[in-house]
Amino acid sequence: xxxxxxxxxxxxxxxDFQLDAAFQSQGRLTALFGTSGSGKTSLVNVIGGLIRPQAxxxxxxxxxxxxxxxxxxxxxxxxxxxxxxxxxxxFPHLTVRQNLLxxxxxxxxxxxxxxxLDKVLELLGIGHLLKRRPGAxxxxxxxxxxxxxxxxxxxxxxLMDEPLAALDEARKAEILPHIExxxxxxxxxxxxxxxxxxxxxxxxxxxAIVDAGRIAGCGPTAEILARVDLASRPGAPEASSVLxxxxxxxxEAFGLARLATPAGELAIARGALRPGQQLRVRxxxxxxxxxxxxxxxxxxxxxxxxxxxxxxxxTGEGGSTVHLRLDCGDANLIVRLTAKSVASxxxxxxxxxxxxxxxxxxxxx
Amino acid sequence: xxxxxxxxxxxxxxxSLIVATTATLASLPLGLVVALLLARxxxxxxxxxxxAVHLPLIMPPVVTGYLLLIGFGRRGPIGQFLYDWFGIVLSxxxxxxxxxxxxxxxxxxxRAIRLSIEAVDRKLEAAAGTLGANxxxxxxxxxxxxxxxxxxxxxxxxxxxxxxxxxxxxxFVSNIPGETQTLPSAIYTFTQVxxxxxxxxxxxxxxxxxxxxxxxxxxxxARLVGRRIAVE
Numbered sequence: 001x002x003x004x005x006x007x008x009x010x011x012x013x014x015x016d017f018q019l020d021a022a023f024q025s026q027g028r029l030t031a032l033f034g035t036s037g038s039g040k041t042s043l044v045n046v047i048g049g050l051i052r053p054q055a056x057x058x059x060x061x062x063x064x065x066x067x068x069x070x071x072x073x074x075x076x077x078x079x080x081x082x083x084x085x086x087x088x089x090x091f092p093h094l095t096v097r098q099n100l101l102x103x104x105x106x107x108x109x110x111x112x113x114x115x116x117l118d119k120v121l122e123l124l125g126i127g128h129l130l131k132r133r134p135g136a137x138x139x140x141x142x143x144x145x146x147x148x149x150x151x152x153x154x155x156x157x158x159l160m161d162e163p164l165a166a167l168d169e170a171r172k173a174e175i176l177p178h179i180e181x182x183x184x185x186x187x188x189x190x191x192x193x194x195x196x197x198x199x200x201x202x203x204x205x206x207x208a209i210v211d212a213g214r215i216a217g218c219g220p221t222a223e224i225l226a227r228v229d230l231a232s233r234p235g236a237p238e239a240s241s242v243l244x245x246x247x248x249x250x251x252e253a254f255g256l257a258r259l260a261t262p263a264g265e266l267a268i269a270r271g272a273l274r275p276g277q278q279l280r281v282r283x284x285x286x287x288x289x290x291x292x293x294x295x296x297x298x299x300x301x302x303x304x305x306x307x308x309x310x311x312x313x314x315t316g317e318g319g320s321t322v323h324l325r326l327d328c329g330d331a332n333l334i335v336r337l338t339a340k341s342v343a344s345x346x347x348x349x350x351x352x353x354x355x356x357x358x359x360x361x362x363x364x365x
Numbered sequence: 366x367x368x369x370x371x372x373x374x375x376x377x378x379x380x381s382l383i384v385a386t387t388a389t390l391a392s393l394p395l396g397l398v399v400a401l402l403l404a405r406x407x408x409x410x411x412x413x414x415x416x417a418v419h420l421p422l423i424m425p426p427v428v429t430g431y432l433l434l435i436g437f438g439r440r441g442p443i444g445q446f447l448y449d450w451f452g453i454v455l456s457x458x459x460x461x462x463x464x465x466x467x468x469x470x471x472x473x474x475x476r477a478i479r480l481s482i483e484a485v486d487r488k489l490e491a492a493a494g495t496l497g498a499n500x501x502x503x504x505x506x507x508x509x510x511x512x513x514x515x516x517x518x519x520x521x522x523x524x525x526x527x528x529x530x531x532x533x534x535x536x537f538v539s540n541i542p543g544e545t546q547t548l549p550s551a552i553y554t555f556t557q558v559x560x561x562x563x564x565x566x567x568x569x570x571x572x573x574x575x576x577x578x579x580x581x582x583x584x585x586x587a588r589l590v591g592r593r594i595a596v597e
Contacts, residue, residue, distance in 0.1 A: 048495055076494040083495035089488055093510045102506075106497030153496050 003062030005189045006030060006157070010046050010056030010066075019043065019053070023218040027206025029183045029190040031221070033197075033237075034210035040193045043210065044159045047191060048083045049076030060157050060189075077106070082150030082158040082188070086165050088142040090134035096145050097130040103153030113154065120148045123186070124178050140171035144178060151186070158182075161193045172199075179203060201225060201242050201282045202363035211236075226334040228312035231285065231323045239285040239323060239334045242363070247277045256301075262331035264304040268360050280363040285323060285336035289356040292345060302357040304328045308349050314339050326355055370571075374564060376543050377551035378571055384459055384547055385527035388467035389520050392474055396519065400478035421533075422472040430536025433465055437537070461538040462545045466530045470523030477522055481515020482508065514587050521583035525576055548572050 009022035019039050032040045045051040047058055049065065052073060058066040060081070065074045082103075090099050100117065121127040124144045134142060143163055150158060160179075164172045176199075183190060183203065194200050200207060201221065208218040209230055217230050222242040224230065231239030245259040250270060257270040259281065266281070273279070295303045306328035315321050322342045326333040333355055337347075347353070370378070402408075403415055421429045437444040438456045447453040455461035485508050493503045531549040538545040540554060552568045555561035 050491055050495070075499075076491075077497050077499050079495075080497070081495065083492070085488070085492060087488070089486075089492040091489060091493070091507060102493070102498075103496030106502070149496065 003059065005061055006047075006191065007059040008043070008047065008057070010043070010053040010058070012042070012046065012051065012053035012056070014042065017042075017213060019046075019213040021210065021213060021215045022056075023208045023215045025191075025206045025208065025218065027189070027204070027220075029192055029204050030206040030208060031200040031204035032191065032193045032208050032210050033195070033200045033204075035195055035237075038210045039213040040195075040210045041161055042213075044083075044161050044191060044193055047157070048081050048159050049074060049079050050083075080153065080156050082153050082155035084143070084146050084150050084158065084160040084163050086162045088134075088139075088146040090137075090142055090145060090149070092134050094133075095130070096126070096132050096134070096137070099134065099145060100126075100130075100149050100152055103149060107152075107154050111154065116152055116154065120151050123151075123181060124148050138171070139167050140174045143167065143171075143175055147178070147182070151182075151188070155188060158188050158190045159193075160190060162195070163192075164194075164196070164199060176202065195237075197225075197237050197240065198282075198361075198363065201240060202280060222332070226325060226332045228310050228323045228325050228334065231334060231336070232312045232315045239336065241283045241285070241331070241333045243281050243283070243331055245279050245281050247273050247275055247279070249275070261329075263306075263328040263333055266304075266357070266360055267301045268362065271362070273362075282361050282363050283333065283357055284359070284361075285334045287358045287360075288333060288335040289358065290324075290335060290337065290341070290345065290347070291354045291356055292351075294354055295356050298356065300356045300358060302360065304333070304355045304357065306333060306353060306355055308347055308351045308353060311342065311347065311349060326353065328355060370567065371564070373542055374551065374568060377546050377548055377568065380459060380462075380543070380546065381528055381548040382575075384462045384466055385524050387460075387463040388470060388527040389474075389524045391463065392467045392471050392523055393516075393520065396471060396474040396478055396523075397516070400475045400482055400519075403475065404479045404482035418475050419472045421469050426469065426530070426532025427536050429468060430465060430533035433461075433468065433533065433537040437461065437464065455538075457538050457541060457545060459538075459544055462534050462547060463527075465533040465537045466527035466547075467523075469530045469533050470526035473522040473526055474519035477515050477519030478512065481512040481518075484515070485511045514590050517583055517586050517590065521579055525579055528572070528575060528579075 004024040004026050006025045010019060012019040017039065019042050021039065021043055032043060034040050042051060046053050055068045056066065057064060064072050065079050066072060091102065094102065124147060126141065126144050126148055129137065129141060129145065137145065164175060180203065192203060204221045206219065207221045207224040209216040209224060211233065216233065217224050217227060225239060226241045230236060243261040243263055245261040247257050248260045249258045250256065251258065251267065255270045256267045257273045259266045259268060261281065306326040308324055309327045310325040312323040320338055322337055322339050324335045324337060324347065326335060335355065399418060403411065434456065435441050439445065439448060439454065444455060447455065455464055490503050490507055493507045498506065529549060531553065534547060535550055540546050540550045548568055552565050555565035
């Protein structure tokens with residue numbers, strides 16, 4: 001059995017805040033997902049060596065960077081972990097080129113790959129910025145340079161701490177495809193901190209939910225985001241189902257695209273989709289209605305047959321809300337209903353239902 | 366220049382420039398270290414060091430000069446050691462004038478550098494660390510370059526102070542023409558003799574010119590550097 005990409009267990013007290021987190025990940029992009037102040041950044045700082053925790057271990061592909069039991073603590077400059085900060089942190093006194101090559105200088109000659117710069121420039125589309133200074137870059141450009149700078153250290157792991165949080169929607173849209181290419185083409189495992197469900201659903205292969213310094217759950221993205229018990233926690237972000245999808249055809253007359261997903265066929269607005277394109281779609285739990293009979297006379301385009309697989313606890317104010325998990329084809333669909341609806345439909349585990357989907361968002365165009 | 370200054374006056378001007386430059390350059394390494402200790406260090410006696418550095422600023426210059434005379438004179442404990450081991454004599458020499466000027470300018474230099482070190486964003490240093498730079502490299506390629514405006518300002522302040530230093534210098538190394546008679550001492554001498562007004566005025570004008578030139582130079586350099594490291 002090969003060692004997991006990332007294996008963490010740490011305990012650390014910061015004032016009143018107690019970080020007590022443990023998880024393992026095999027994913028190419030592991031998202032640490034949680035609200036502000038949940039301890040996500042502290043956790044990546046532990047991985048990156050910016051915080052020395054009181055107890056625990058951090059192993060990357062089997063190598064211990066930190067193991068308090070054995071007295072191992074590798075300082076940050078010897079960890080070979082790239083770190084992309086929320087505020088880019090480019091060096092203002094250096095040009096973009098010097099910023100990019102900053103970490104490259106510290107890579108030992110024996111393992112340094114000289115052709116790397118061109119690859120990174122191409123990957124991030126920043127070749128035209130080389131002579132500029134950070135002060136003359138837009139927020140999106142700065143963040144891309146920061147990513148390139150981290151990549152050029154030839155890291156074994158890339159940490160990204162809310163790299164898009166300080167950017168507007170247009171800049172986010174400019175950077176997201178680059179992060180996807182990074183995930184799919186470069187082969188460096190990424191730990192990505194975010195409080196944005198949309199980013200996590202789009203990018204992550206593995207999700208660890210961070211809640212008050214603990215890991216509430218960790219596993220494949222679709223599974224974690226659709227977990228009834230996690231969705232039922234107070235203050236949890238809204239649950240959603242993430243489905244992989246392929247474009248199978250178009251309904252030209254109405255401008256729709258047909259998608260094949262493990263849960264069944266969906267029709268969505270065509271937009272800029274191409275035939276055969278692979279993508280991810282996300283269905284919010286509150287965008288699904290249930291019907292006991294095949295729906296007729298509704299405006300909804302998408303209705304998938306399925307069975308109730310799990311019914312969660314009553315949550316929300318006065319226990320008004322219930323999360324349910326459906327088995328739809330080969331996938332799970334998470335649904336949020338009022339407790340009253342659950343009672344009036346007398347839903348129980350195993351009962352066949354139809355999921356009427358009001359809206360589908362495309363996470364990977 | 367030399368045909369409207371008497372040779373003695375010219376000597377005083379030249380000596381002052383040499384003394385001030387030497388004082389500034391010689392204080393710089395120690396000034397950097399002390400500024401770094403005060404800005405970043407956490408150790409017992411830090412406030413004591415801070416007070417000791419600032420002492421020449423608050424004591425009467427004559428007192429500083431007298432303490433230097435006691436410590437660094439030929440019979441003084443440090444002066445004797447320097448003479449016995451290295452053959453260095455400071456009292457009544459231009460090197461002693463440089464020492465006195467350096468001591469007087471030191472607090473100003475440390476203050477300016479310390480403030481600039483404290484203003485450096487620690488987050489940038491952390492970022493440099495994650496990029497593989499060890500603490501020494503971080504200091505050399507991130508902290509130090511970002512402090513350059515403060516270092517320049519500290520050097521100019523020290524230089525200006527050294528150009529104008531009078532009390533400590535005259536107490537420690539006296540007022541020997543050609544050896545320790547700097548601009549202020551020369552002006553003072555002119556005012557003590559009948560008919561010395563024109564000489565004093567000429568040196569005063571030169572003194573003002575040098576100060577203004579130093580100020581402009583520092584402004585220009587600060588702007589040059591400031592443009593390069595414009596903060597995001």
